[in-house]
Amino acid sequence: MLEDGLHAVPAGHTASVVTHLQMLEEAPQRPEADLPLSLRRIEHPDPDWYLGLFRKVGEPWLWFGRLVMPHDALVDLLRDAAVHVYAVRDKARDEVGLLELDFRETGACELAYFGLVPGAVGGGAGRWMMNRAIRLAWAQEISRFHVHTCTLDHPAALAFYHRSGFMPYAREIEIAPDPRLTGLIPEAAAPHVPLIRG
Numbered sequence: 001m002l003e004d005g006l007h008a009v010p011a012g013h014t015a016s017v018v019t020h021l022q023m024l025e026e027a028p029q030r031p032e033a034d035l036p037l038s039l040r041r042i043e044h045p046d047p048d049w050y051l052g053l054f055r056k057v058g059e060p061w062l063w064f065g066r067l068v069m070p071h072d073a074l075v076d077l078l079r080d081a082a083v084h085v086y087a088v089r090d091k092a093r094d095e096v097g098l099l100e101l102d103f104r105e106t107g108a109c110e111l112a113y114f115g116l117v118p119g120a121v122g123g124g125a126g127r128w129m130m131n132r133a134i135r136l137a138w139a140q141e142i143s144r145f146h147v148h149t150c151t152l153d154h155p156a157a158l159a160f161y162h163r164s165g166f167m168p169y170a171r172e173i174e175i176a177p178d179p180r181l182t183g184l185i186p187e188a189a190a191p192h193v194p195l196i197r198g
């Protein structure tokens with residue numbers, strides 16, 4: 001049990017507050033803009049392709065989860081029939097969003113990754129993608145759809161998930177090596193999170 005009060009974070013590390021949210025029945029669809037987007041499931045994604053999109057979406061927010069995964073483990077994950085990876089494309093067929101639904105736990109779905117490339121944020125594509133994520137998750141035999149977001153993510157993400165029908169139920173603190181200092185992500189990424197070197 002962590003004591004109340006301030007806790008020093010080691011230099012070279014990030015610290016974030018993680019909020020866990022869940023939806024126990026299918027939330028209604030919210031109004032969405034009519035956008036020239038398409039969503040396509042990528043069967044057996046190529047790890048290099050996957051990591052490319054993961055980086056495009058996640059680097060500004062210091063997403064490191066898939067970058068620290070051993071390559072063999074990532075290959076196994078992407079081959080798992082219970083892990084559904086989708087790409088959102090715009091009318092120029094550029095990939096602008098990543099949606100990953102993880103059904104490996106019986107009766108549940110984790111919204112494992114959900115995000116847009118920086119140029120697509122704030123124009124309605126998030127709501128468009130979330131409406132489809134909710135339908136796809138609940139089209140399977142589940143009684144729980146869950147997600148977590150942290151304070152390094154886009155500042156609108158938590159409220160966005162809440163409006164989408166996810167209810168917060170737990171909170172954690174995560175301390176991790178800063179991925180910009182371990183060479184996983186360029187040092188210039190996420191200027192809103194100051195680098196504190198050892």
Ligand SMILES: CC(C)(COP(=O)(O)OP(=O)(O)OC[C@H]1O[C@@H](n2cnc3c(N)ncnc32)[C@H](O)[C@@H]1OP(=O)(O)O)[C@@H](O)C(=O)NCCC(=O)NCCS
Pocket residue numbers: 030031032033057061114115116117120121122123124125126127128148149150153154156157160163
């Ligand atoms: C989280 C994230 C997906 C949210 O998407 P977003 O692009 O910010 O949100 P949108 O612009 O689609 O939606 C916000 C609201 O504005 C509305 N909106 C935005 N543009 C609109 C338009 N042109 N016409 C109509 N409505 C519009 C949406 O309908 C939505 O309304 P609602 O939430 O009340 O239903 C996005 O911020 C993101 O990808 N961030 C980076 C990665 C990240 O942090 N992911 C979360 C990590 S867990």
